[in-house]
Amino acid sequence: MSSNSKAAARAQKAAELRAAQRKRENRRRVLTIAAVVAAMVLIVGGAIGFSVWKQDKDEQKLEDAVSAASQYGVAIGPEDAPHDVVIYEDFLCPYCGELERASRDDLARLAGEGKVRVEYRPFDLLSRLGDYPIRATNAFAVVLEKSGPEVAKEFHDLLFENQPSEDDPGSVTDDDLVAYAVEAGAVEADVRPGIEGLSHRDWVTEATDEAMAAGIQGTPTILLDGEVFQDGRTVEDLAANLVAALE
């Protein structure tokens, strides 16, 4: 009897110890998981923090650079307009073409009403796909110099209306560029030599360097009153929201 109860007490004690052991194990397990999860959250948070900081820095750099006046573009609207829009674009970039189609008429109207000054700054982002961005931007610079900003703006519009696809940038030839320039109001004899001879190749390089120095990473990049404007899910949304912000 007594040996029986002794054995029972021993068994109970052993069970208690095992339970305590299990409890310790469980606690250690939970603490370990919590520590690992905490470490992961810290890494994710740190990485996001780093990205936000980097993004702010990039954006600041861009906004500083953009507020500086550029000689590599063409502007419409009065200089003292209440709003100021800068659009960086590449003549080959399909989204730029879409943005042009979706926003050009409204922006021109708003500029005409004196509500905004819009500056288009073309540069060469996509010449790795073909020499079209260089030829088109060069042609733009030639027209700007020979025939003035109004004709250059018209020429700029025509280039986007007749934009070649990224698959076949060579489909718009130098002759085509000359024809569009003439259609825009340039005198053929003024612009043909420059367009065929890439006379403003340096202008293109400088405009591109300026955009790169500003930290432009893609086209189109829109700045509204010195801040990057990217409010929209699609290019159409973006254009609609931009126009709405200016109305």
Add this chain to the structure above:
Amino acid sequence: MKRALPWAGLLARVVTGAVWIVAGGLKIAEPDASIAAVRAYELLPSSLAQWVGLALPAVELVVGLALVLGVLTRGAAVVSALLFVAFIVAIASVWARGIEIDCGCFGGGGAKAGAASEYPWEIARDAALLAASLLVAAVRRTRLAVDSLLFDQRPEDRATTTEGAVS
């Protein structure tokens, strides 16, 4: 087969994890490009795209590290599998809508002509990595995982238990 599975699990873990680390690492220093890449899918509203673009590289990096090291392996494998499902859906969706973009999987992103021809291969790649993630989640214990150090009962613990039972 029983013996081979943990090793297969290790292989799947390291391959998938390495892909995540490369994918996350390439994007983490280029937040603008990453956000633009998310935006190019035209699936998310702008402000949400911004957060996804910022958070995704970090999450990818951590999931990758967890898989390679074998820390909280099953959880990481499940997150990895969910991400691959999301990517497959996203690529299928741009494909179906006829949008041609660089998938932005390893940095880059944005419009790209002729990208549609790459979609099947991108989906196949993601499906293979999805399968690898599911394998890791299913195997439970893979070889050479930090989890074994963290969570397996240590031999000395077992010794004390036995001792306790005897005294």
